[in-house]
Amino acid sequence: MNNKIKIGIVGYGNLGRGVESAVTRSSDMELVALLTRRDPATIQTATGIPTYGMDAAASLVGRVDVMILCGGSANDLPTQTPDMAKYFNVIDSFDTHAKIPEHYAKVDEVCKQSGTLGIISVGWDPGLFSLMRCLGQAILPDGADYTFWGKGVSQGHSDAIRRIDGVADARQYTIPVESALQRVRNGENPTLTTREKHTRECFVVAKEGADLAAIEREIVTMPNYFADYDTTVHFITREELDRDHKGIPHGGKVFRCGATGLDGQTKHVMEFGLTLESNPEFTSSVLVAYARAAYRLSKEGQNGCKTVLDIPPAYLHPASGETLRATLL
Amino acid sequence: MNNKIKIGIVGYGNLGRGVESAVTRSSDMELVALLTRRDPATIQTATGIPTYGMDAAASLVGRVDVMILCGGSANDLPTQTPDMAKYFNVIDSFDTHAKIPEHYAKVDEVCKQSGTLGIISVGWDPGLFSLMRCLGQAILPDGADYTFWGKGVSQGHSDAIRRIDGVADARQYTIPVESALQRVRNGENPTLTTREKHTRECFVVAKEGADLAAIEREIVTMPNYFADYDTTVHFITREELDRDHKGIPHGGKVFRCGATGLDGQTKHVMEFGLTLESNPEFTSSVLVAYARAAYRLSKEGQNGCKTVLDIPPAYLHPASGETLRATLL
Numbered sequence: 001m002n003n004k005i006k007i008g009i010v011g012y013g014n015l016g017r018g019v020e021s022a023v024t025r026s027s028d029m030e031l032v033a034l035l036t037r038r039d040p041a042t043i044q045t046a047t048g049i050p051t052y053g054m055d056a057a058a059s060l061v062g063r064v065d066v067m068i069l070c071g072g073s074a075n076d077l078p079t080q081t082p083d084m085a086k087y088f089n090v091i092d093s094f095d096t097h098a099k100i101p102e103h104y105a106k107v108d109e110v111c112k113q114s115g116t117l118g119i120i121s122v123g124w125d126p127g128l129f130s131l132m133r134c135l136g137q138a139i140l141p142d143g144a145d146y147t148f149w150g151k152g153v154s155q156g157h158s159d160a161i162r163r164i165d166g167v168a169d170a171r172q173y174t175i176p177v178e179s180a181l182q183r184v185r186n187g188e189n190p191t192l193t194t195r196e197k198h199t200r201e202c203f204v205v206a207k208e209g210a211d212l213a214a215i216e217r218e219i220v221t222m223p224n225y226f227a228d229y230d231t232t233v234h235f236i237t238r239e240e241l242d243r244d245h246k247g248i249p250h251g252g253k254v255f256r257c258g259a260t261g262l263d264g265q266t267k268h269v270m271e272f273g274l275t276l277e278s279n280p281e282f283t284s285s286v287l288v289a290y291a292r293a294a295y296r297l298s299k300e301g302q303n304g305c306k307t308v309l310d311i312p313p314a315y316l317h318p319a320s321g322e323t324l325r326a327t328l329l
Numbered sequence: 330m331n332n333k334i335k336i337g338i339v340g341y342g343n344l345g346r347g348v349e350s351a352v353t354r355s356s357d358m359e360l361v362a363l364l365t366r367r368d369p370a371t372i373q374t375a376t377g378i379p380t381y382g383m384d385a386a387a388s389l390v391g392r393v394d395v396m397i398l399c400g401g402s403a404n405d406l407p408t409q410t411p412d413m414a415k416y417f418n419v420i421d422s423f424d425t426h427a428k429i430p431e432h433y434a435k436v437d438e439v440c441k442q443s444g445t446l447g448i449i450s451v452g453w454d455p456g457l458f459s460l461m462r463c464l465g466q467a468i469l470p471d472g473a474d475y476t477f478w479g480k481g482v483s484q485g486h487s488d489a490i491r492r493i494d495g496v497a498d499a500r501q502y503t504i505p506v507e508s509a510l511q512r513v514r515n516g517e518n519p520t521l522t523t524r525e526k527h528t529r530e531c532f533v534v535a536k537e538g539a540d541l542a543a544i545e546r547e548i549v550t551m552p553n554y555f556a557d558y559d560t561t562v563h564f565i566t567r568e569e570l571d572r573d574h575k576g577i578p579h580g581g582k583v584f585r586c587g588a589t590g591l592d593g594q595t596k597h598v599m600e601f602g603l604t605l606e607s608n609p610e611f612t613s614s615v616l617v618a619y620a621r622a623a624y625r626l627s628k629e630g631q632n633g634c635k636t637v638l639d640i641p642p643a644y645l646h647p648a649s650g651e652t653l654r655a656t657l658l
Contacts (some may be wrong), residue, residue: 021591025471046591064555100658101651128464131642133657135457138618138645139611142354185604260610262350262375268611269604276597277516281589282468285597289467309643309653313460316467318639322430324638328462329429329455 005295007066007288008033008088010054010080012043015093016070018284020047026288028318035067061087063310065298066291069093070240070284078103085110085118089294091287093123100126108305116307117298122290123283124274125149129254131308132272136256140240140268143258146184148197149178152279160225164218166210169238171245173201176253184255187267200231203245205238211228250279291318334624336617337362337417339383341372341466343577344422345399347613349376352554355617357647362389363595364396390416393628395620398422399613407432414439414447418623420616422452429455430593437634447634448626451619452612454478454482458583460637461601469597470586475513477505477526477591481579481608489554490531495539500574502530505582513584516596529560532574534567579608618645 007023009016012034023029024047031049033056038271040051052060067088069081073096081092085107094103100121107118121127125147133145155175161170180197183190202219206212216233220226236244253273260266276282290308293315297306314321336352338345345564351377352358360378363369369380381389396417398410402425410421414436424434429450436447439465448455454476462474483503490499502608509526512519531548535541545562550557565573582602605611619637622644626635643650 018589022589024591024595025589097658101655104654121658129536130657133644134642134653135618137657138642138647139614141647187604260347260351260354260607260614262353264354266607266610268606268614269602271600271604272604273600273602274597275516275600278589278595278597281595282597284332285589286466289464293465307654307658309646309650309657310564310641312639313463313467314638318467318470321638324463325433325636326430328459328466328638329426329450329636 002030004028004030006030006032006065007291008035008067009058009070010035010067010068010084011047011076012036012038012045013070014280015284015287017046018083018278018281019068019070019287020045020049021281022285022288026292026318028292029288033064057084058089062089062099063291065295065310066091068287068291070287078106081120082106082110085116086114087116089116089291089298091291091294092118092120093127093283093287094121095123095126095317097126104305104307115303117294117303119290119294119307119311121307123289124286125252127283127286127308128274129252129272131233133256134309136254136258140256140258140260140270142264143256143268144189144261146192146255146257147252148181149252150176150198150250151173152252152276153198153245153248155248157200157202157225159236160176160222161204161219164215166207166215167204168207169205169241170242171203173203175199175201181253184257185269185271187257187269189257194228195230198229200226200229200264202231202233203236203241204233205241206235233299247277248279249277250282251275275305292318293314331359333357333359334621335359335361335392335394336620337364337396338378338388338399339364339396339413340399340405341365341367341374342399342440344502344608344613344616346375347607347610348397348399348616350610351614351617355621355647357621359507362393386413386416394457394624395420397616397620399616407435410447410449411439414445416445418445418620418627418648419447420451420620420623421447421449422456422612422616423450424452424455425593426455430637433634435638438559444632446623446632448619448623448636448640449634450636451616453605453615454581456612456615457603458581458601461583462585463638465583465587465599465651468587469587469589469599471589471593472585472597473518475521475584475586476581477510478581479505479527479579479582481605482574483529483576484577486529486554489551490526490548493544495536495544496533496568497536500532500535500570502532504528504530510582511547513586514598514600516586518586523557524559527558529555530560531560531562532565532570533562535564536577570597576606577608578603580604610627621645621647624636 069092157172256270398421486501
């Protein structure tokens with residue numbers, strides 16, 4: 001036994017693979033278990049992590065310090081995070097914004113009963129962007145928040161296009177409108193409609209003989225997904241899609257634009273931006289940093305459910321407080 | 330007595346006035362005392378804060394929840410912060426980077442003896458920029474940090490010019506080099522010299538009959554301050570200085586550029602930027618948000634010295650954890 005933080009992963013999709021590489025590159029951590037709903041014998045991980053079925057969880061108590069949940073918010077995390085919190089400290093990236101309070105309550109109850117610590121909704125939005133909104137509102141109470149997403153691939157919008165009759169495959173990019181960004185950056189505090197903030201660009205591979213005009217019409221008029229945006233549709237070949245649109249880049253910007261002074265006339269703009277070549281790899285890296293914090297807080301005797309808003313930044317960093325004060329301040 | 334957090338201010342310069350207006354605009358706080366080294370009778374504050382001499386500190390115990398130190402790092406804070414920490418929770422903006430560990434140790438000792446809580450080196454650099462460096466290094470351990478300052482007024486450089494023979498007044502702006510910013514933003518991870526990162530622009534009012542060429546030469550060759558930079562000098566009139574250069578704008582950007590993936594080939598850029606019309610008013614707003622955190626942590630029974638790296642973000646925001654989870658995540 002060494003002193004490294006022992007990390008388990010639940011689920012081996014893009015996020016699970018990202019956690020695998022982020023932990024491998026963190027010298028104070030090691031991977032000890034992968035739990036999967038598939039047949040463990042069929043999974044070959046990149047670094048050879050011991051793989052188990054989901055029912056092995058109880059048998060791993062004492063061997064895993066923090067379990068990182070890498071499933072989806074719709075079907076996996078609402079049950080998996082509380083289930084795993086019975087046995088382990090847990091981290092998840094639950095991102096169904098409207099259901100976060102309900103998920104929090106469920107995880108908090110299990111954690112408190114079990115003496116474990118959970119940090120939910122970790123990643124960049126929710127996650128780092130939430131943290132920035134908190135800082136911005138606290139420092140500039142008299143102001144406005146702005147969030148822009150992209151340029152990046154929206155999985156949900158890509159899936160919506162794939163469900164259209166005659167579509168073989170598709171990739172959708174969300175793109176912030178540069179002039180809107182600039183107005184916010186200038187401190188104009190504009191009121192922006194959905195259409196004024198983002199455009200949507202779609203790359204579609206049609207099935208042979210499909211009605212392209214009908215596909216395009218169905219995309220640009222699709223309620224909730226595209227109707228409120230200026231949407232561009234490009235029909236491309238399977239080869240072009242595979243060659244030019246294989247990555248999962250994303251990113252975004254959060255602004256707090258506020259005023260100070262007794263007369264409220266002095267303007268300030270706080271801006272936080274991310275440009276990510278791989279959305280799941282960056283999200284995984286955030287999960288792993290918060291796993292370090294969960295481990296440390298748990299060692300101090302804390303338990304219950306937390307979010308990024310509850311974690312002191314120093315707990316995320318491997319160096320000591322003394323080193324951080326000498327080098328970062 | 331109401332439930333508001335009772336704030337005291339030490340020192341009534343630009344920072345003290347900024348704290349006055351920030352507290353006035355915070356509905357959960359009120360100003361109860363201004364301490365000054367000047368004759369209190371000569372000070373008329375904008376909002377009519379009761380004003381005392383420095384020796385009144387002991388008599389204010391129990392009436393001030395958090396004392397915000399608004400003096401300078403060179404001569405005031407090294408003694409004032411520990412002195413005030415004997416009686417009150419304290420916040421300061423100590424920014425002599427190399428001496429922060431020493432200042433921390435001194436304040437920590439007094440706070441622990443007195444059961445008070447101090448948060449030092451609060452502001453934006455050190456402060457928010459330190460927090461961003463901590464987040465960036467923790468999330469992208471394989472990467473590089475970049476900090477750019479400006480466009481903004483450097484008080485120290487302006488003062489250095491004013492000490493030159495023949496100079497009546499001066500204002501110096503630090504300006505980041507746009508092409509360097511762009512290279513960092515592109516993820517090139519460049520190695521940048523001092524000269525490649527910032528330029529310096531000086532607006533100088535010369536005394537009548539002064540040797541302008543000699544002044545310019547003395548500025549651009551001044552060691553430490555200007556010799557390592559591309560420096561531009563403009564001679565202007567007193568009227569122009571007062572008309573165009575009265576403000577104290579500042580700002581800057583912190584980047585973390587890192588790579589993820591088992592092969593370390595996936596690039597990400599995190600960027601945090603500030604554009605501030607008034608450096609002291611924004612810094613004051615940060616001090617006031619951290620005063621809220623100091624009050625809450627102290628109420629929970631914590632004491633000793635802390636920095637921005639030790640404070641959970643939710644403690645800065647007036648809303649409850651429940652509200653924050655529902656609105657920010």
